[in-house]
Amino acid sequence: MAKSPSIRLAVQAPNTEEGRQQLIRAAADAYCDAILRAVGALRCAPAQKKQLLDAVISQLKSE
DSSP: OOOOOOOOOOOOOOSSHHHHHHHHHHHHHHHHHHHHHHHHTSOSOHHHHHHHHHHHHHHHHHO
16 A cells, blocks of 8 residues: 655644543544545455454454
């Protein structure tokens, strides 16, 4: 996979617990989208893509 250029991102830490939870959720959503795009771009059978996603989910749940 080609390496994308890096992006500098400044995030101001939220001051409230609700804000922290929103930031955590937004980061998790971005991570999920990146995984889905990467797996979707693979040239393999849909069944293999599903197996890979299942393995990723299993690994993340065990952490």
